[in-house]
Amino acid sequence: MSMFGQVYVKNNRYKIKGNFHHLTPNIPIRNADDGWKLMGVTNPRDMTYIHAYGGEAPFFEALSQGKLLGTRCDNPDCEFQGTVYQPFRIHCMDCLGRNTIIDMTDAAQKNAVIHTFMVCERSGAFSLLDKPIKFINVEFEKVDTILMSYLSKGSPEIGMRVVPIFKKQSPTYTIMDLSWVPAGTEEDQLPEGFGF
Amino acid sequence: MIKFSKQQLKIPQLMRPVYLVTAGQSKFDRAIPDKRTEELCIDALTMAAELVNMSPAQLKSYIHSCYYGHFADHFGDQLLGEAVIHDRLGLDPLGNIGIKTGGATGGSTLWEATKAVASGYSDCALAMGWERMDEVPTDEGNFLISCAADKDWESPLGHIYTGYYAVMAQRYWQIFGKAEDSFRRTLAEISVKHHGYARMNPFAQSPMKITVDDVLKSPVVAYPLRALDCCLMSVGAACAIICDEKTAEQICKNAPHKPLRIWVAAGSHTLRPADRRDMEIPLLPNETADQYKDLGERFPGGDRYPGFTGFLATRMSAYYGYRMAGITDPSEDLDVIELHDAFTISDMQSYEDLGIRPYGQGRDYVESGDCYHTNPKTGQPGKLPSNISGGLIGCMHAVGATGIMQTFEMASHIWNRWAEIHGEEKIWRKFGRPKPADWTDLQVKGAKRGLAISHAGVGSHVTSTILIDPDHLLKKDD
Numbered sequence: 001m002s003m004f005g006q007v008y009v010k011n012n013r014y015k016i017k018g019n020f021h022h023l024t025p026n027i028p029i030r031n032a033d034d035g036w037k038l039m040g041v042t043n044p045r046d047m048t049y050i051h052a053y054g055g056e057a058p059f060f061e062a063l064s065q066g067k068l069l070g071t072r073c074d075n076p077d078c079e080f081q082g083t084v085y086q087p088f089r090i091h092c093m094d095c096l097g098r099n100t101i102i103d104m105t106d107a108a109q110k111n112a113v114i115h116t117f118m119v120c121e122r123s124g125a126f127s128l129l130d131k132p133i134k135f136i137n138v139e140f141e142k143v144d145t146i147l148m149s150y151l152s153k154g155s156p157e158i159g160m161r162v163v164p165i166f167k168k169q170s171p172t173y174t175i176m177d178l179s180w181v182p183a184g185t186e187e188d189q190l191p192e193g194f195g196f
Numbered sequence: 197m198i199k200f201s202k203q204q205l206k207i208p209q210l211m212r213p214v215y216l217v218t219a220g221q222s223k224f225d226r227a228i229p230d231k232r233t234e235e236l237c238i239d240a241l242t243m244a245a246e247l248v249n250m251s252p253a254q255l256k257s258y259i260h261s262c263y264y265g266h267f268a269d270h271f272g273d274q275l276l277g278e279a280v281i282h283d284r285l286g287l288d289p290l291g292n293i294g295i296k297t298g299g300a301t302g303g304s305t306l307w308e309a310t311k312a313v314a315s316g317y318s319d320c321a322l323a324m325g326w327e328r329m330d331e332v333p334t335d336e337g338n339f340l341i342s343c344a345a346d347k348d349w350e351s352p353l354g355h356i357y358t359g360y361y362a363v364m365a366q367r368y369w370q371i372f373g374k375a376e377d378s379f380r381r382t383l384a385e386i387s388v389k390h391h392g393y394a395r396m397n398p399f400a401q402s403p404m405k406i407t408v409d410d411v412l413k414s415p416v417v418a419y420p421l422r423a424l425d426c427c428l429m430s431v432g433a434a435c436a437i438i439c440d441e442k443t444a445e446q447i448c449k450n451a452p453h454k455p456l457r458i459w460v461a462a463g464s465h466t467l468r469p470a471d472r473r474d475m476e477i478p479l480l481p482n483e484t485a486d487q488y489k490d491l492g493e494r495f496p497g498g499d500r501y502p503g504f505t506g507f508l509a510t511r512m513s514a515y516y517g518y519r520m521a522g523i524t525d526p527s528e529d530l531d532v533i534e535l536h537d538a539f540t541i542s543d544m545q546s547y548e549d550l551g552i553r554p555y556g557q558g559r560d561y562v563e564s565g566d567c568y569h570t571n572p573k574t575g576q577p578g579k580l581p582s583n584i585s586g587g588l589i590g591c592m593h594a595v596g597a598t599g600i601m602q603t604f605e606m607a608s609h610i611w612n613r614w615a616e617i618h619g620e621e622k623i624w625r626k627f628g629r630p631k632p633a634d635w636t637d638l639q640v641k642g643a644k645r646g647l648a649i650s651h652a653g654v655g656s657h658v659t660s661t662i663l664i665d666p667d668h669l670l671k672k673d674d
Contacts, residue, residue, distance in 0.1 A: 029229070031229075035591075039229050039230065040229065040277045043273060051347075053348070056348065063652075067475055075375050079199075083473075085471075087349050087468065087470050087471065087486050089374075089471070093471075105274065109643050115367070115504070116363045116364070116366045116367035116370075116504055117363060117366055118354060118359055118362030118363045118365070118366050118418045118419055118420070118421075119413070119416075119418070119419040120337075120358075120359045120362070120417070120418040121355045121416045121417060121418065121419065122356060122358075122415075122417050122418070123335075123338075123356050123359075124335055124336070124337075124338030124339035124340075124341070124354065124355030124356045125333075125335040125336040125338065125339040125355065126339050126355055127339075127352075127354050127355040127356070128352070129352075129353065129354060132419075133353065133354045133359070135353060135354065135359050135362070135363055135418070135506065136363075137469070144474070145470055145471050145472070145473060146469070146470050146472070146504070147470055148349065148350055148353065148360075148363070148468070148469070148470045149352055149353070158366075158367070158370055158497075164231055174348070174352050175348060175349050175350075175353065176352050176353070
């Protein structure tokens with residue numbers, strides 16, 4: 001019986017167990033208009049990748065704990081010292097110094113607004129979000145960048161005040177653990193597994 | 197805040213004049229199950245040879261190095277596909293390299309080939325691009341394309357690139373379009389125009405006679421963008437031959453057209469729009485800082501540059517490219533353009549980034565009729581016709597080939613060979629496509645100068661390719 005591929009790190013090396021690929025035979029592709037002559041074959045493949053978050057790991061871990069982390073350049077020699085990044089950015093894009101991790105949860109709860117949005121009726125394969133997906137880009141006071149995320153409740157509007165919610169139960173440890181709802185939304189209205 | 201140093205703003209210089217001498221392309225379609233990619237590339241190179249009255253072997257004998265544009269290995273399921281194509285074209289043991297810059301791959305391939313000739317490394321270079329997007333179903337194709345967004349921060353959010361453009365469309369519509377229905381209809385006009393021009397192009401994948409209402413009633417993909425606002429997913433190949441002056445004269449000796457001067461410049465910006473920081477607008481030669489002083493007053497929210505409404509990479513490619521070629525006003529100096537209409541909104545945004553209209557006024561380029569081959573308001577030739585090929589919405593978006601196809605399209609106008617290349621019955625028959633009874637010659641009469649934009653991601657890489665008839669240069673060589 002197969003099991004999903006699982007990975008952990010020991011001594012800075014990946015340790016894997018389970019099935020990382022599944023074997024499926026090729027199947028011929030034939031031409032229905034020309035005597036079912038051979039045109040090609042299918043090449044089935046089902047793989048699981050191993051992906052390192054590196055210096056961004058604290059951000060994705062913090063989402064499961066109900067925290068929104070950003071970063072700030074504190075390099076006194078940087079011309080742009082004080083730049084705050086959300087999305088979380090490991091290094092300052094100007095001086096390339098290592099940024100300081102900051103907790104933006106409170107700020108996001110108080111001053112996040114929708115910069116722009118869209119409502120997605122179709123998605124690509126492997127999308128795990130329910131349609132329609134309400135993409136929003138969120139801007140914050142005194143933050144130089146604009147985070148892309150999604151709204152879980154209500155209809156988005158430019159300028160709408162929103163607050164972050166976090167998938168604290170059964171987190172996926174991906175960006176999908178962060179979502180937003182209109183300010184004033186009650187806790188019992190949140191999607192399953194999410195909390196403020 | 198982004199600031200550029202003086203060194204970074206240096207205008208690029210080619211070390212010697214560079215020419216595009218010929219080009220070619222395959223049929224474009226959603227799927228071409230009866231041909232391998234190499235067959236499509238050979239179709240393109242054979243066409244390029246025929247246009248200069250040479251055999252493929254004769255043309256190949258001039259080629260010294262090769263530049264292959266192929267964006268998505270995972271679409272074609274073939275790593276080092278460049279080596280496969282190079283071998284099948286019989287060009288071993290010449291040096292070759294693969295180039296990948298997303299949707300800008302075709303333009304970037306021309307950029308590399310042009311620099312190779314300008315530097316003196318090669319006297320003749322092949323720029324060949326292709327894409328094979330029919331080996332997965334459409335939803336998986338959308339997934340694969342979304343892998344060109346940031347895979348941790350954006351791709352999981354729907355796995356659909358249209359969504360990443362739709363947030364820009366929403367912002368642009370509300371800020372510069374003032375959320376007017378008329379603006380939305382203007383966007384739809386772009387799709388009508390490009391599908392309509394595709395009807396006259398035997399190579400094109402999606403010829404359609406449609407109306408604005410058809411666009412506005414097409415299924416929503418990512419509101420406000422609908423299916424007919426979006427580019428195609430395609431299979432096909434295109435190539436161009438880039439030379440120094442002496443070689444260009446030799447190759448065109450028996451050709452019915454002359455070599456065209458070529459310049460290519462490139463710009464870039466963040467892969468994630470989320471990372472865009474504010475900055476001052478880099479000005480093109482036809483702009484002044486004063487004209488944007490009150491942009492935020494005229495369009496509240498529009499003073500955040502580039503924000504989600506402009507493409508800095510496009511602006512920078514034009515910033516460099518215009519000055520390399522001596523363009524001081526694109527609307528006056530250029531005769532024909534091909535823009536990267538991945539979506540109707542990005543077409544509109546580009547009008548402003550390229551200085552065809554000032555920021556905030558892009559819609560006027562469509563509404564005035566200037567962007568048409570024949571201005572529907574006046575019945576006279578459009579001032580600066582765009583995307584006569586049908587563009588990415590009507591003709592194709594076989595990613596690695598797109599920028600080269602669009603450059604070839606411009607060349608066909610400057611060579612005054614558009615009708616021959618697009619109108620001959622044998623081409624329509626060869627592709628199994630019926631030539632419309634109302635087929636119209638879309639040659640832009642008297643075209644001497646053109647511009648093609650090749651654009652990646654949500655503006656991560658952009659190239660401006662400028663072609664000019666050498667007898668109509670805008671500046672003397674430095």
